[in-house]
Amino acid sequence: MMLHRDMxxxxxxxxGLLALGGCASAVIGGGAAxxxxxxxxxxxxxxxxxxxxxxxxxxLLLQKDQVLFTNVSVDxxxxxxxxxxxxxxxxxxxxxxxxxxxxxxxxxxxxxxxVDDRSTVMDIAKDVWITTQLRTEMIADxxxxxINYTVExxxxxIYLIGIARDDGELRRVTSRAxxxxxxxxxxxxxxxxxxxxxxx
Numbered sequence: 001m002m003l004h005r006d007m008x009x010x011x012x013x014x015x016g017l018l019a020l021g022g023c024a025s026a027v028i029g030g031g032a033a034x035x036x037x038x039x040x041x042x043x044x045x046x047x048x049x050x051x052x053x054x055x056x057x058x059x060l061l062l063q064k065d066q067v068l069f070t071n072v073s074v075d076x077x078x079x080x081x082x083x084x085x086x087x088x089x090x091x092x093x094x095x096x097x098x099x100x101x102x103x104x105x106x107x108x109x110x111x112x113x114x115v116d117d118r119s120t121v122m123d124i125a126k127d128v129w130i131t132t133q134l135r136t137e138m139i140a141d142x143x144x145x146x147i148n149y150t151v152e153x154x155x156x157x158i159y160l161i162g163i164a165r166d167d168g169e170l171r172r173v174t175s176r177a178x179x180x181x182x183x184x185x186x187x188x189x190x191x192x193x194x195x196x197x198x199x200x
Contacts, residue, residue, distance in 0.1 A: 040147055040148055040163070041145075041148050041162075041163035041165065041193050042077065042078050042148075042163060046078050046079075049079065049105050050076040050077060050078065050079070051076075052104075052105070053076045053079065053081065053103045053104070053105050053106060054074050054075070054076045056102075056103040056104065057074045057076075057081065057099065057100050057103045058074055060099040060100075060102055060103065061074075061096065061099055064095065064099060065092075065095075067088075068087065068092055068095065068096060071085045071086060071087055072084075072085045072087070072096050072113065073085045073152055074100070075150045075152065075161055077150065077161050077162055077163065078107070078163075078198060079105050079106055079107035079108065080107055080108045080110065080161065080189070081100045081103075081106055081108065081109045081110065082110045082112065082150070082152070082159060082161045082189060083096055083097065083100060083109065083110065083111050083112060083113050084112050084113065084152040084154050084159050085113055085114070085154060086113065086114040086115070086116045086117065086119055086154060086155065087113050087114070087115060087116075087117075088115070088117040089115065090115050092113075092115075093111065093113040093115055096111070096113055097109050097111045097113075110161070110189050112154075112159050112187065114154055114155060114157075116155065119155065123155060126156070126182055127153040127154060127155065127156070128153070129182070130153045130156070130158065130180055130182055130183060131151050131152070131153045131158075133180050134151055134153075134158065134176060134177050134180055135151060137176045137180075138151075138173060138176065141172060141176070143168075143169060143172055144169055144172055144173055145165060145169070148162045148163045148164065148165070149161075149162035149164075149173060149190065150162055151177075153183075155184070156182055156183055156184035156185070157183075157184055157185045157186075157187060158177045158180075158183055158185070158186045158187070159187050159188075159189070160173065160174070160177070160186065160187070160188045160189065160190050161188075161189040161190060162190050162191075163190065163191055163192070163193055163198070164190050164191070164192050164193065165192075165193050166192065166193065167192060170188070170190055170192065173188075173190070174186050174188055
């Protein structure tokens with residue numbers, strides 16, 4: 001049974017569709033949001049571009065198939081798109097990646113979609129708990145700048161994307177992730193702040 005993993009995506013899309021017409025910066029609106037973005041390792045310009053990419057991909061997914069939109073989570077960091085969630089068929093996994101590449105500004109697509117239609121409400125609740133637990137630990141750890149990381153959990157597998165200040169910080173994040181009860185595996189797509197690929 002396929003279940004909705006990200007109810008907030010509907011609100012995100014509804015409030016941000018105008019960004020597809022070139023108004024992506026309006027989605028950020030407000031000094032607080034700009035302040036949060038400024039605290040990140042990525043630039044404000046990149047953050048705005050990433051929001052636009054995410055909006056466009058979600059729009060493409062919804063246009064193609066409501067079920068696909070419902071079960072695919074999209075995260076974007078500096079043009080790198082991470083797809084997570086679970087889909088019923090291998091061809092759905094391929095189609096989601098194809099649609100992601102259509103969005104303007106995409107530099108890379110990291111397709112971590114699982115082909116598995118057996119997720120239950122309990123499975124999703126466990127994943128939400130794992131993500132919340134890791135987020136809480138990262139916020140409490142003064143040696144981790146949690147704002148630079150995105151965390152997704154699907155069927156006990158934690159996926160990380162973002163920008164680490166250094167290798168030590170990244171090791172702390174992955175170590176905390178692995179030690180959370182119920183975690184089966186940790187997959188990191190995080191890049192270091194000084195990684196030359198960020199400017200390529």
